[in-house]
Amino acid sequence: MSQILRTLDDSAVGKSIEPLLSQLNMRVFGLEGPVVSPSIALALVVTFVSCILLLMRKSKSKGKRDVLLLLGLPNSGKTALFYKLKDGKEFQTATSMKENDATFQPVISKDGQKSRSLLHVVDSAGHERLRHVAFQFLPVTKAIVYMVDSVDFEDNAAPNAEYLYDLLTNSLVINNEIPILITCNKLDLALFKKLSIKKKLENEINKIRKTRSAQPETEGEEDEDHKVLDLMDNEEEVFDFGKARTDVSFVESIVTGDKIEDILNFTAQHLKISI
Structure with a gap:
């Protein structure tokens, strides 16, 4: 040299x-x-x-928002969806304590055809104690798919509603206008269908609003980038998802049965991948 x-x-x-x-x-x-x-x-x-x-x-x-963030309670089908998008195959999953984070060309058809576009997907662990980790991905998130297990929905309606309430009042979700697709998964095995799940979640969120409003304000303790904002523009009204301050839509899916076309369409719309 x-x-x-x-x-x-x-x-x-x-x-x-x-x-x-x-x-x-x-x-x-x-x-x-x-x-x-x-x-x-x-x-x-x-x-x-x-x-x-x-x-x-x-x-x-640092300022790039390109992540499709998969959220939901444990066993709702997040990891199965992650590998369905990544490899086009069913994957035997177990409750995970760590996120799956990868960029790949997603599989967009039953015969294994892949998109020409790259997709960055984060499958966040669903355990309540790890929820703060999931929220750390919000600054780089472009769209959220929230998975609901339709089979055991009755037992988990309140925890799902609480998770969604935290999302819908998060300043990053609201200010960045991050769209949320709530997909009612395992539809082939479930008694609860999309409309009944939606109505039940709205009722549970309205209960949470009353509970939270009775608690003392803690705004000064919040992180600057993760402030809690009002759930709706008019807090005097009864909540429904149409009044949320970001776009929320509902679909039905069977990840293990290749019924994910609505998820693919949502992904194509908001992350500009070709399908």
């Missing part, structure tokens, strides 16, 4: 920029002759430009 640098200093290019370095040194330091050799000056310039480009890349990636 030292030999290469000496060669640069002795080359025509090196000799040609020595007068420029001498002039710069005289103007800045008032000294005659170059303070550094042409090779060192070039190395400093390359290092400076590299640092600027790295900072620009980090700044750009």
